[in-house]
Amino acid sequence: MTLTPESRQLLPVATKPSHARGKRVAATCYWKCADACSHPVPNKSANEYFRDIASKAMSRRVLLGGAAVAASAVVVGATVLDQDGAAQATTLGEHGGRWPGHGGPGGQVKGLSFGPIQTQDAAVDAFTVPEGYEWSAIVRWGDPILPGGRSFDAANQSPEQQKLQFGYNVDYLDILPSDPRDQKNMVETRRGTRGLLVTNHEYTNREIMFPAEMDAAKGRAIERAAHGMSVVEVARRREGQPWSYLRVAPRNRRIHMETEFVVDGPVAGNDLLKTVEDPTGTRVRGTLNNCAGGTTPWGTVLSGEENWNGYFKVAAGNPRSQRYGIGTAATRYGWELDDPRFDATTPGYENEPHRFGWVVELDPYDPQAAPVKHTAMGRFKHEGANIIVAPDGRVVAYMGDDEAFDYVYKFVSRNKMKPGDDRRSRAFNKTLLSEGDLYVARFAGDSPAAEIDGRATVPSDGAFDGTGQWLPLVVDGVSHVPGMSVAEVLTFTRLAGDAVGATKMDRPEDVEPSPFTGNVYVACTNNSSRGNTGAKEAATEMNPRNQNRDGHIVEIVEGDEQTGTEFTWNLLLVAGDPSVNGSTYFSGYPKDKVSPISCPDNVAFDLKGNLWISTDGQPSSIAKCDGLFRVTLTGAERGKVEQFLATPRSSEACGPLVDLRDQMVYVNVQHPGDDGSFAAQTSFFPDYVAEGATPAAGDWRGPRPSTIQVYKKRR
Numbered sequence: 001m002t003l004t005p006e007s008r009q010l011l012p013v014a015t016k017p018s019h020a021r022g023k024r025v026a027a028t029c030y031w032k033c034a035d036a037c038s039h040p041v042p043n044k045s046a047n048e049y050f051r052d053i054a055s056k057a058m059s060r061r062v063l064l065g066g067a068a069v070a071a072s073a074v075v076v077g078a079t080v081l082d083q084d085g086a087a088q089a090t091t092l093g094e095h096g097g098r099w100p101g102h103g104g105p106g107g108q109v110k111g112l113s114f115g116p117i118q119t120q121d122a123a124v125d126a127f128t129v130p131e132g133y134e135w136s137a138i139v140r141w142g143d144p145i146l147p148g149g150r151s152f153d154a155a156n157q158s159p160e161q162q163k164l165q166f167g168y169n170v171d172y173l174d175i176l177p178s179d180p181r182d183q184k185n186m187v188e189t190r191r192g193t194r195g196l197l198v199t200n201h202e203y204t205n206r207e208i209m210f211p212a213e214m215d216a217a218k219g220r221a222i223e224r225a226a227h228g229m230s231v232v233e234v235a236r237r238r239e240g241q242p243w244s245y246l247r248v249a250p251r252n253r254r255i256h257m258e259t260e261f262v263v264d265g266p267v268a269g270n271d272l273l274k275t276v277e278d279p280t281g282t283r284v285r286g287t288l289n290n291c292a293g294g295t296t297p298w299g300t301v302l303s304g305e306e307n308w309n310g311y312f313k314v315a316a317g318n319p320r321s322q323r324y325g326i327g328t329a330a331t332r333y334g335w336e337l338d339d340p341r342f343d344a345t346t347p348g349y350e351n352e353p354h355r356f357g358w359v360v361e362l363d364p365y366d367p368q369a370a371p372v373k374h375t376a377m378g379r380f381k382h383e384g385a386n387i388i389v390a391p392d393g394r395v396v397a398y399m400g401d402d403e404a405f406d407y408v409y410k411f412v413s414r415n416k417m418k419p420g421d422d423r424r425s426r427a428f429n430k431t432l433l434s435e436g437d438l439y440v441a442r443f444a445g446d447s448p449a450a451e452i453d454g455r456a457t458v459p460s461d462g463a464f465d466g467t468g469q470w471l472p473l474v475v476d477g478v479s480h481v482p483g484m485s486v487a488e489v490l491t492f493t494r495l496a497g498d499a500v501g502a503t504k505m506d507r508p509e510d511v512e513p514s515p516f517t518g519n520v521y522v523a524c525t526n527n528s529s530r531g532n533t534g535a536k537e538a539a540t541e542m543n544p545r546n547q548n549r550d551g552h553i554v555e556i557v558e559g560d561e562q563t564g565t566e567f568t569w570n571l572l573l574v575a576g577d578p579s580v581n582g583s584t585y586f587s588g589y590p591k592d593k594v595s596p597i598s599c600p601d602n603v604a605f606d607l608k609g610n611l612w613i614s615t616d617g618q619p620s621s622i623a624k625c626d627g628l629f630r631v632t633l634t635g636a637e638r639g640k641v642e643q644f645l646a647t648p649r650s651s652e653a654c655g656p657l658v659d660l661r662d663q664m665v666y667v668n669v670q671h672p673g674d675d676g677s678f679a680a681q682t683s684f685f686p687d688y689v690a691e692g693a694t695p696a697a698g699d700w701r702g703p704r705p706s707t708i709q710v711y712k713k714r715r
Contacts, residue, residue, distance in 0.1 A: 025650050025674050025675035026675070027205055027207060027208075027671075027674040027675060028205075028650065028671050028674045030332065031203050031204065031205045031206075031332065031333075031674075032169075032202065032203050032289075032307060032671070033306075033307040033310065034307065034309070034310030034325075034327070034331075034332060036307065036325065036403065036404075037404070037528060037529070039325065041403075041404050041405050041529055041536070042322065042323050042324060042325045042403060042406075042494070043323070043403070043404075043405040043406055043494070043498065043504060043536065044323075044536070045498035045536075046536070047498065047501050047502065047503070047504060047536075109607045109608065109660045109661060110660065110663070111606075111608045111610075111660065112606065112630070112644075112658065112660060112663065112665070114130035114131075114132070114133065114642075114644060115130055115131060116130070116595050116642040116643050116644070117129070117130055117627075117643050117644070117645065117646060118643075119595070119596055119618075119619075119624040119625070119627075119643065119646070120624060120625040120627075120646040121623065121624065121625070122623035122624055122625055122649060122650075123623075123649055124625060124646075124648070124649060125648045125649045125672075125673075125682070125683045125684060125685065125688075126646075126648055126688075127645070127646070127647060127648055127669070127685060127686065127708065128625075128627075128645060128646040129644070129645050129710050130644065130645075132712060132713055133710055133711065133712060133713060134710070134711065134712075134713050134714075135645075135708055135709065135710045135711075136242055136686075136708070136709060137686040137706040137707065137708055137709075138197065138234060138242075138243050138244070138245055138666075138706070138707045138708070138709055139166050139197065139230075139232055139234075139245040139706065139707050140152075140166065140686060140687075140704040140705070140706040140707075141165075141166055141167065141168050141170075141226075141704040141705045141706065142154075142157075142162075142165050142166060142704060143165060143166045143245065143247075144164060144165050144166075144247055145164070145165060145166055145230065145232050145245070145247065145248075145249075145252045145254065146163075146164040146165075146248070146252055146253075146254060147164070147248055148164050149161065149164030149165050149247075150164075152165065152704075153700075154211075154678075154700040154702065155211065155700065157209075157210065157214075157222055158218070158222065159218070159221035159222050159224070159225045162222050162225035162226050162256075163225045163254055163256055163258075164254065165254075166230050166232065166254075167201030167225075167226045167227065167228055167229070167230050167254065167256070168201050168202075168203070168204045168205075168209070168223075168226035168227070168705055169201060169202045169203050169204065169205075169670045169671055169705045170199050170200065170201060170202075170654060170655070170668035170669070170670055170705045170706065170707055171199070171200040171201070171202045171290065171291050171292060171293075171654040171655055171668060171670060172198075172199060172200040172290070172291070172292045172293035172294075172301070172303060172304075172384060172602075172654070172655045172668075173197070173198070173199050173654065173655030173656075173657055173666060173667070173668045173707060174197075174198050174199075174293075174295045174301060174655075174657060175191055175195045175196070175197050175198075175234065175243070175657065175666065176189070176191075176195055176196045176198065176295070176299060176301075176364060176365075177189055177190065177191050177192055177194075177195055177196075178192065178194035178195055178196065178233075180298070180299035180365050180421070180426065181421040183295075183297070183298070183299035189659075190239075190661055191239070191659065191661075191662065192239065193235060193236050193237065193238060193239065194233070194234070194235050195233070195234050195235075195243070196231055196232070196233060196234070196251060196364045196365070197230075197231070197232045197233075197234050197243075197245065197707060198229070198230070198231050198232075198301045198362070198364050199229065199230050199232075199655065199668060199707060200228075200229050200290035200291065200292075200293060200303050200655075201226060201227050201228050201229060201230065201290065202227075202289055202290055202291055202306070202670065203227070203289055203307070204223040204226050204227065205671065205674055206219050206223060207676075207677050207678065208673055208674065208676050208677060208678055208681060208702060208703065209222070209223075209226075209678070210222070210678060211678050211679070212678065212679065216334075217337070217338060220333065220334060220335055220337070220338055221338065223333065223335075224256065224257035224258075224286070224335065225254075225256045225257065225258075226256070227256060227257055227286070227287070227288060227289070227290070228254065228255040228256040228257065228259065228286065228287055228290065229253075229254075229255035229287070229290060229301075229303060229360075229362060229371075230253070230254055230255070231251060231252060231253040231362075231364040231367070232245045232246070232249075232252055233245070233246040233249035233250075233251055233252055234246065239661070239662050240662045240663060240664065240711070241711070242709055242711060243709060250367070251364065251365065251367055252367075253364070253367050255287060255362065255371060256286065257285065257286035257287075257288075258285055258286060259285070259286060259287070259371070260283055260284070260285060260370055261283070261284045261285070261286070261287065261360065261370060261371050261372065261373050262282065262283065262370045262371070262372050262373070263281065263282045263283065263284060263355075263372075263373045263375060264372055264373070264374060264375065264376075264434045265374055265375035265376035265377075265433075265434050265435070265490070266375055266376055266474075266477070266486050266487060266490055267281075267375035267487045267490050267491055268281065268282050268375060269281045269282050270487045270491075271351075272351060272354050272487055272488075272491050273351055273354055273355055273491075274351060275341065275348060275349050275350075275351050275352055275355070276347075276348025276349065277341065277348075277349070278355075281351075284355045284356075284373060285341075287303065287305055287356075287360050287371070287373075288305055288308040288311055288356050289305060289306045289307045289308045289310075289311070290303045290304065290305060290306070290360070291303075291304050291305075291306035291307075291382070291383050291384060291402070291509075292304055292383045292384030292509070292510050292601075292602050292654070292655065293384045293385065293655075294384055294385050294386035294387055294397070294512075296361075296387050296395075296429070297387065297389060297395075297417065297429070298417070298425075298426050298429035298430060299363075299364075299365060299426070300361050300362060300363045300364070300430060301361070301362050301364060302359055302360065302361055302362075302384065302385045302386075302387070302397075302433075303359070303360040303361075303362065303384070304359055304360075304382030304383050304384040304385060304399070305356050305357050305358055305359075305360065305381075305382055306381045306382055306383060306402055307381060307402075308353075308356040308357050308381070309324050309325045309326045309327075309353070309357075309381070310325075310327075310331060310332060310333070311331055311333055311335060311342055311356075312326050312327075312331065312336075312342055312343075312344055312352065312353045312356075313326075313327060313328065313329065313330065313331055313336055313342065313343045313344060313345060314326045314327070314328060314344045314345065314353060315328065315344070315345045315350075316328045320492050320495065321344075321353065323492070323494050323495055323498075324353070324357070324380075324381075324494065325403070326344075326353055354379070354491055355373075357379040357380055357381065357382065358373040358374060358375060358377070358379055358382070359373070359374045359377045359382055359385045359397075359399070359433070360372065360373055360374075361374060361430070361433060363430065374433045374434060375490050375491075376411070376433065376434055376435055376436055376438065376474075376490065377397065377399065377409075377411045377433060377436075377438065378399070378409060378411070378438050378473070378489075378490055378493035379490060379491050379492070379493050380401040380403075380406070380407075380409075380493050380494050381401050381402045381403050381406070382399055382400075382401070382402075383399070383400045383401075383402045383508075383509040383510055383511070384399070384400075384509075384510055384511075384512075384602075385397045385398070385399050385411075386398055386399075386510070386511065386512040386513060387513075388513040388515065388518060388562060389417055390412070390561075390562035390563045391560060391561075391562060392416065392563065393416035393417055393419075394412055394413045394414075394415070394416050394417070394436075394563055395412075395413045395417050395432050395433075396410060396411065396412050396413075396513070396562050396563060397410070397411040397433065398410055398511040398512065398513055398520055399411065399511055400505075400508030400509050400510065400511040400522060400523070401494065401497075401508060402507055402508065402509045402525070403507060404506065404507050404527045404528075404529050404530075405504035405505070405506075405527070405529070405530075405536060405537065406494065406497075406504065406505065406507070406508065407440050407441060407494075407497045407502040407503065407504070407505060407508070408440070408441040408502075408503075408505060408508045408511055408522055409438065409439065409440050409441070409493075409497075410438075410439045410440075410441070410470050411433070411436050411437070411438050411439075412436050412437045412439070412563045413432040413433065413435065413436040414435040414436045414437070415428075415431070415432055415435065417429055417432060435477075437472065437474060437475045437476065438472075438473045438474045438475075438489075438490070438493075439470035439471060439472055439473060439565065440470070440471050440473055440493075440496070440497040440500065440502040441468055441469075441470060441471070441502060441503060441556075442468060442469045442470075442471050442500075442501060442502055442503050443466060443467075443468040443503045443542045443569060444466045444467050444468060445464070445465070445466040445540065445541025445542060446461070446465060446466045446467070446541075447459035447460070447461060447464075447466075447541055452539050452540060452541050452544055453539070454531055454538060454539035454544070454545060454546035455545065455546075455582070455583045456544045456545040456574045456583040456584065456585055457544075457583075458585060459541070462588075463570055463571070463587075464541050464542070464544055464570060464571035464574075464585070465541075465568070465569060465570035465571070466541060466542070466568070466569060466570075467566070467567070467568055467569070468503075468556070468566070468567045468568070468569055469565055469566055469567075470564075470565040470566075470567070471500045471501070471502060471565075472500075472565070473489050473493070473496050473497070473500065474486055474489050474490065480500070481496045481499050481500060482499070483499075484496055484499070503540075503542060504536070504537055504543075505522070505524055505527075505542070505543060505554075506524040506525070506526060506527030506530060506543045506548050506551065506552070507524060507525040507526055507527055507551070508522050508523070508524055509523045509524070509525050509600075509601050509602070510522075510523045510600075510601060510602045510603045511523070512603050512604070512605075513558075513562075514605055514609065514611075514633075515605060516605070516609045517609070518558050518559075518562055519555055519556065519557050519558070520555070520556040520558065521553060521554070521555055521556075521572065521603050521611060522553065522554040522555075522556065523551070523553060523600040523601055523602065523603050523613065524543065524548075524551050524552050524553070524554060524600070525551045525599050525600060525601055525616060525617070526548055526549050526550060526551040526598075526599050526617065526620065527543065527548045527551075528547055528548065528549050530543060530545070530546050530547065530548050531546025531547060532546075532547065542554065542569070542571075544571070544574060545574060545583050549598075549599075549617075549620040549621070550574075550575040550576035550577075550581065550584075550598040550599060550619060550620050550621065551575045551598065551599050551600050551617075552571055552572075552573060552574040552575055552585075552600075553571065553572040553573050553575070553600055553603075553611075553613070553631075554569055554570075554571060554572070555569060555570050555571070555572045556568075556569045557569065557570075571585065571587075572587055572611075572631070572633070572638075572639065573585060573586045573587060573597075573631070573639055573641070574586075575597050575598050575599070575600060575619070576596070576597075576598055576619060576621060577596035577598065577619045577621050577622060578591035578592065578594065578596070579596070580621050580622060581619075581621050586639035586640070586641065587638045587639030588638070588639060589637065589638060589639035589640050593640065594639070594640060594641040594642075595629060595641045595642055595643035596618075596619050596624070596643075597613065597615060597618065597619065597629050597641050597643070598615060598617055598618045598619030598620045598621065599615050599616050599617030599618060599619070599620055599626075600613045600614075600615055601613075601614055601615055601616040601652065601654070602614045602653075602654055602655060602656055603656075604656045604657060604658060605658075606630075606658040606660050607660040607661070608660065609633060609634065610630050610631065610632060610633065611630070611631040611633055612628060612629065612630055612631070612644075612656050612658050613628070613629045613631060613656075614626070614627070614628050614629075614652070614653035614654060614655075614656045614667060615627060615628075615629070615652065615653065616652040617652075618646075618652075624646075625646040625647055625648065625649065625651075626646070626647050626651065626652040626653055627643050627644070627645050627646040627647060627653055628643070628644045628645045628653045628656050628665070628667055629641050629642060629643050629644065630642045630644055644665065644710075645665070645667070645710060647667070647669050647672070648669070648672045648673070648683050648685040648703075649672070649673065649675075649682060649683055650671060650672060650673055650674040650675050650676075650682065650683060651669050651670060651671050651672035651673070651674070651683070651685070651703075652669075652670050652671065653667040653668070653669060653670075654667065654668040654669075654670050655667065655668045662711075663711065663712055664709060664710065664711045665709070665710040665711075666707065666708065666709050666710070667707075667708050667710075668705070668706070668707050668708070669685065669686070669705060669706055669707075669708055670705050671705065672685040672703035672704075672705065673685070673702065673703035676702075676703075678702070681701065681702040681703060682703075683702075683703040684701050684702065684703065685703050685704070685706070686704065686706050686708065687701070687704065689701070
């Protein structure tokens with residue numbers, strides 16, 4: 001393709017959009033999600049208001065394993081209290097509703113002891129941890145991980161070198177044991193002294209990556225190589241000590257926009273996926289905007305393709321594309337200037353956008369295995385996918401669609417997991433996500449509509465709670481959406497959710513089941529459009545605050561039947577800084593004793609059963625740095641929020657991993673210094689120079705997204 005002088009120019013970053021509040025900067029919104037919050041909401045369906053559904057025949061009840069218990073029962077965490085306050089045991093089936101072989105939270109494992117840190121001003125360029133802890137980077141953007149890779153040189157980057165180096169903005173994170181037979185789950189795994197670090201690379205920001213004189217086409221090629229995923233072998237002397245990454249190792253791997261993916265499931269080979277480049281509809285080059293993910297019990301990693309819509313240009317007047325927010329103008333990344341498949345108006349490439357928006361499965365133990373895009377799990381803006389083993393042995397994956405007024409989904413595998421750790425069992429388990437049933441959530445509140453005032457005022461019954469249903473989209477290989485085939489339901493899943501009347505949520509991002517209780521936690525990051533003039537929906541009991549800039553956490557109680565279609569729910573917290581925002585709620589825990597928290601994004605669990613939340617916009621009401629927070633889920637301290645760490649200016653914490661066996665915490669730090677430029681950087685994370693020192697001659701100083709480990713100070 002011939003480049004005109006105009007096409008060689010870097011696209012400028014827009015001025016700060018009105019929705020960028022608190023510590024969020026314009027560049028992050030611009031590159032990460034194409035300023036999604038400043039555009040009209042893609043969901044224009046006329047689904048019933050939540051409060052209208054609540055007034056119908058769905059009675060106020062608490063369901064446990066499909067059986068109704070007393071209407072006066074209150075669900076608190078994993079424990080059901082009867083009307084006299086006596087604890088009733090909850091049984092979770094043969095597999096405990098958890099990962100096989102788990103004995104429950106707590107045990108002899110020591111909890112993480114720390115004093116909560118104070119919130120850090122958004123201008124602070126520091127990685128802040130509690131007293132008694134220290135931190136270091138395991139691997140950074142540009143670190144060489146494959147043979148031929150050179151040490152990072154900001155002034156001499158190339159697409160060829162980036163393919164051999166650790167990618168850019170890091171999101172999902174796990175460290176798997178060196179032997180897949182030792183893999184249990186993110187909570188239980190004993191990681192030993194050798195492991196595999198797996199992470200996503202979500203997006204790029206050319207303004208701070210490249211010098212102004214960089215050839216634009218070359219820069220775009222580097223960006224395509226910096227997207228995707230990385231697998232890096234790591235080692236340490238003994239458990240509990242910091243890891244180092246291995247620069248050259250047999251299982252090190254880079255996944256980027258030229259990596260070939262296999263498509264499986266009901267849509268594989270369908271006309272909806274065929275292009276001139278791939279007339280079979282079964283092979284796709286690359287993966288885009290990979291956000292959160294999940295680790296499976298058989299030792300593979302799931303990755304969610306999230307804001308992929310911003311990379312494509314489509315023809316006007318296509319309602320299917322409009323529902324996914326795909327634009328008709330030149331894209332911000334400009335990749336269509338180099339590769340026609342990103343311009344879906346090009347004959348033969350009309351279906352290329354249909355080939356993104358899936359859950360990806362990667363086997364980090366087999367560098368030769370092609371990663372898989374699972375069409376049975378539906379296509380939308382996947383934040384991630386997190387799995388739990390149901391009592392009957394099938395696996396259940398929970399997923400959120402990260403868009404204002406979009407939905408929460410559940411996938412139930414057709415086949416049961418084989419519990420063995422031999423090669424044959426593992427090979428079979430890698431097929432579990434290829435066939436199954438897909439559902440979308442409808443919630444109902446149990447409080448009068450007048451009590452939901454848009455200010456998160458707690459209803460008269462003392463809680464935000466109610467019942468819900470998993471509405472079938474595809475079950476037993478049959479579409480349950482009138483007028484849509486199975487392939488259409490799975491390719492245009494948002495439209496299927498609209499058709500069956502799913503509940504509109506406030507940007508449901510990470511959706512993760514507790515490995516101890518089976519309860520499911522939904523991080524609703526925010527929704528500044530709720531209740532606005534012209535918006536489809538005002539506050540509901542499930543989303544109780546208008547102009548919800550701080551977000552909230554939903555707790556879904558599935559009971560014994562993890563594969564069932566009825567559930568109960570309650571709100572764990574309505575986030576914000578209680579000192580400046582009265583519209584907050586922490587399950588009744590005193591507001592003056594919590595760390596301010598805003599915009600929950602990713603969630604994880606520790607061996608004590610605590611929930612850990614990383615934030616993206618902390619807090620939106622005042623400009624403070626993002627961080628990682630521990631939340632107690634049971635007992636008198638349910639709802640207690642404690643901040644463990646804070647990330648540098650403009651950045652967020654992603655992919656939290658809390659390993660109590662090692663007393664270590666891991667996070668990915670994404671988009672540090674996004675508000676700078678190559679010539680005028682605003683962050684120097686993680687390679688800070690000691691106060692009073694000067695960098696070595698020729699050293700480049702600028703932010704490098706990195707995987708970080710936090711551990712007790714060594715004496």
